């Protein structure tokens with residue numbers, strides 16, 4: 694196992710939004726050398742600021758020491774050119790939940806990453822891993838490594854082998870996630886929603902439908918679950934935290950897979966996405982944010 698752990702030192706993270714920034718932070722804090730890729734210089738700057746602010750907060754809250762923060766920053770590098778991922782041992786893709794965009798990235802990574810047994814992972818919440826795997830010439834080395842939001846805080850990671858993924862890849866990914874990153878891993882089959890979203894998304898959609906129908910106010914729905922069921926955050930606040938575009942995309946993938954009416958995104962959710970009200974990340978969702 695030790696041998697397996699030490700052979701992953703250079704990590705690439707594609708996308709530096711909420712999840713990519715969090716995953717890069719987790720990896721850098723764990724002593725790995727991390728390169729982060731974004732689409733444009735502007736997006737990269739926003740992502741870098743997000744990441745550095747989060748590391749600064751972790752130090753302020755004494756989650757890490759100042760020398761640990763500085764060492765993590767030293768391990769981070771940033772690029773807009775995926776060509777720079779040639780020497781990566783592990784790449785974790787965390788871009789928008791869009792099958793076409795992700796597929797193209799896996800095709801590029803397949804061309805670029807030179808190490809023959811590198812692991813190519815996706816943080817997708819719902820897109821079938823096998824579709825990303827077969828877009829490459831190494832479908833045995835593609836796996837889902839699904840972190841939770843915010844990645845530096847949430848302990849869980851779902852490991853999702855595609856039908857094509859080798860057991861060796863699963864074991865190596867598990868060793869990284871548990872041994873190096875200090876997370877708790879659970880395994881799920883390559884079925885849209887995996888374990889957690891398969892349970893969570895219908896619940897969030899039910900809350901949106903309840904709000905949409907006028908049955909209760911957003912505050913009463915959230916207070917109901919916070920004070921009645923001891924949830925740390927009510928469903929509408931949680932949907933805002935996840936991002937309403939992501940909730941809608943995951944719901945669409947799950948509905949496409951199972952044709953289960955409970956997975957169908959309610960009209961209000963789609964209208965809010967169309968209006969650019971994506972939740973916390975856009976400044977407004979079910980609630981306004983500063």
Ligand SMILES: NC(=O)c1ccc[n+]([C@@H]2O[C@H](COP(=O)([O-])OP(=O)(O)OC[C@H]3O[C@@H](n4cnc5c(N)ncnc54)[C@H](O)[C@@H]3O)[C@@H](O)[C@H]2O)c1
Nearest residue numbers: 708709710711712731732736787788789790817818842935
């Ligand atoms: N938000 C959550 O709670 C959550 C939890 C677990 C998993 N996920 C998954 O993580 C992924 C990212 O979600 P997010 O919440 O971070 O979204 P986000 O909108 O915050 O970030 C997505 C980022 O991807 C970047 N991007 C888009 N195309 C790119 C490309 N071709 N190359 C490089 N970067 C590109 C965008 O510029 C953006 O910064 C999705 O697959 C989502 O399903 C999200």
